[in-house]
Amino acid sequence: MRKKLEEMPLYRKAEEIRQTVRTICDLIPEENNYLQETKMHMLENTLVMQAKIAGAYSVNLWDLKMENAAIIRKCARELLVSYHSLTAFGFDEADYYLIVRKQLEEFRLLFREWVASFDPKKFIVDEWGLFNPPGIPQDYVQSDAELDFLDEDDDGLDFGFDPGDFEGYDSSDDNFEDEGGD
Incomplete structure (x- = not known):
C-alpha cells in the first residue's frame, strides 16, 4: 500500500512541496521568533497534507475522503499565503517562496482531479x-x-496486522481502572 501511495502524483507533488519548504525554512534566521513560528507552521502544514493524503487513500468512504480533502485544502491555502508572513516578518529570502506557490498551483490541479475520483x-x-x-x-x-x-x-x-490475531479476543479481560471524570 505504501508504495502505491508514494507513486500517486498528488502525494509526489506534496513531497516536492515539503522538500522545497524545508529547504527555504533552513534559510530562516534562528534569532527571529516570528519567522521561527511561521517556519513551524509551514512545516506542519506540509506534513499534515501528506498524512491526510495517506488517510484518504486508505479508506473507501466518500465522507472520510472529503474530510481529509478539506484539511489538505486548508493546509495548502495556508501555505499559499505564508509568503506574506515571510515578507512581513523581514525574511530576506522570501522570493524563493514563489517556487512553493507555483508548486501549490500544480498541486491544486492534481488535487481537483483526485477529489473528482472519489466514489x-x-x-x-x-x-x-x-x-x-x-x-x-x-x-x-x-x-x-x-x-x-x-x-x-x-x-x-494492508494495515499491517492480521484480523485473525483478534479471534477469541474478549475485552472483558482488559483491566483498565476508571480514572474518574464526567
Missing part, C-alpha cells in the same frame, strides 16, 4: 451534515442495501 456512492451519512455527497440531505436515512459496499474488499489495503 460518492460509497458513503455513510454524516450526522454532522457536513460531508454528505451532493443531493444527500442531513436527515437522510440510509438503507442497508446502500451499505453493501462495506462488505467489499478494500482494494487489497
Whole structure:
C-alpha cells in the first residue's frame, strides 16, 4: 500500500512541496521568533497534507475522503499565503517562496482531479451534515442495501496486522481502572 501511495502524483507533488519548504525554512534566521513560528507552521502544514493524503487513500468512504480533502485544502491555502508572513516578518529570502506557490498551483490541479475520483456512492451519512455527497440531505436515512459496499474488499489495503490475531479476543479481560471524570 505504501508504495502505491508514494507513486500517486498528488502525494509526489506534496513531497516536492515539503522538500522545497524545508529547504527555504533552513534559510530562516534562528534569532527571529516570528519567522521561527511561521517556519513551524509551514512545516506542519506540509506534513499534515501528506498524512491526510495517506488517510484518504486508505479508506473507501466518500465522507472520510472529503474530510481529509478539506484539511489538505486548508493546509495548502495556508501555505499559499505564508509568503506574506515571510515578507512581513523581514525574511530576506522570501522570493524563493514563489517556487512553493507555483508548486501549490500544480498541486491544486492534481488535487481537483483526485477529489473528482472519489466514489460518492460509497458513503455513510454524516450526522454532522457536513460531508454528505451532493443531493444527500442531513436527515437522510440510509438503507442497508446502500451499505453493501462495506462488505467489499478494500482494494487489497494492508494495515499491517492480521484480523485473525483478534479471534477469541474478549475485552472483558482488559483491566483498565476508571480514572474518574464526567
